[in-house]
Amino acid sequence: MNTPAQPAMTLSELADEHEEKMLHELNSKLPAKSVLFGMADGKIEIANGNATLAANPGKVFLMGEDKRLPKMPDKPQLIDFLRLRMASTMHLLQSARHARKAGLPEKIVLACLLHDIGVVGFIRCDHGYWGSQMIEPYVDEEISWAIRAHQALRFYPDESVGYTYPDQYIKLFGADYKPEPYIEHAYKEALKHKWYMTSRMITVYDVYSFDPNTHVELEEFEDIIGRHFKQPKEGLCWDNTPSSHMWRTLNWPSRFL
Numbered sequence: 001m002n003t004p005a006q007p008a009m010t011l012s013e014l015a016d017e018h019e020e021k022m023l024h025e026l027n028s029k030l031p032a033k034s035v036l037f038g039m040a041d042g043k044i045e046i047a048n049g050n051a052t053l054a055a056n057p058g059k060v061f062l063m064g065e066d067k068r069l070p071k072m073p074d075k076p077q078l079i080d081f082l083r084l085r086m087a088s089t090m091h092l093l094q095s096a097r098h099a100r101k102a103g104l105p106e107k108i109v110l111a112c113l114l115h116d117i118g119v120v121g122f123i124r125c126d127h128g129y130w131g132s133q134m135i136e137p138y139v140d141e142e143i144s145w146a147i148r149a150h151q152a153l154r155f156y157p158d159e160s161v162g163y164t165y166p167d168q169y170i171k172l173f174g175a176d177y178k179p180e181p182y183i184e185h186a187y188k189e190a191l192k193h194k195w196y197m198t199s200r201m202i203t204v205y206d207v208y209s210f211d212p213n214t215h216v217e218l219e220e221f222e223d224i225i226g227r228h229f230k231q232p233k234e235g236l237c238w239d240n241t242p243s244s245h246m247w248r249t250l251n252w253p254s255r256f257l
């Protein structure tokens with residue numbers, strides 16, 4: 001049986017479509033690429049603003065949201081960032097579930113849930129430091145301290161809790177990788193710290209090999225987030241804390257300035 005042909009668009013429909021496309025193009029702003037984004041491709045370069053404008057007559061640079069990315073609410077909270085700006089949260093959710101099942105205090109479960117937000121939402125290098133700094137104004141100091149310290153602790157075993165150097169790291173970094181002196185220094189300092197075990201628990205419940213068959217929903221931890229992560233009424237980005245700029249950058253990463 002023949003399916004009836006789609007009726008062709010009328011001239012006026014075509015004109016409307018064309019006009020809409022033009023309008024969209026006129027309204028679309030030019031996203032800017034930071035130097036850091038190019039460095040990951042081995043390039044140190046920045047586009048010349050005026051040359052880019054000259055090549056795109058009628059346009060201006062983006063100074064707000066990037067419409068190619070999922071739309072964020074006006075007053076975004078942690079959950080919105082986890083849902084709309086993190087490349088993947090399954091590793092974090094699996095780690096947090098392990099910690100919760102083991103009966104660890106809620107503070108540590110939250111630390112496990114957020115321990116790698118630096119990696120999945122921002123930048124890999126020194127992810128423990130970046131991630132800790134992002135959340136510092138909103139959580140108990142013990143949580144942000146533990147997230148910062150896990151960056152170093154994960155490279156060092158602790159037999160007392162059954163933590164060994166992850167096989168995954170041999171695979172990822174090679175058998176001859178030795179942590180740099182600043183990591184070793186941070187490890188030694190952490191060892192003496194009153195919250196050492198909190199950070200150590202992050203490494204114990206870290207899921208070093210990702211399990212594709214375990215699916216965990218963020219809803220499972222909404223209660224813990226509600227109790228232990230301050231939700232500013234203005235939204236993250238607009239609450240004027242020492243890390244608000246980091247959330248804003250994550251909100252609109254291609255803003256010109």
Ligand SMILES: [Fe+2]
Nearest residue numbers: 115116150151
């Ligand atoms: Fe980590």
Ligand SMILES: [Fe+2]
Nearest residue numbers: 115116206207
């Ligand atoms: Fe991790």
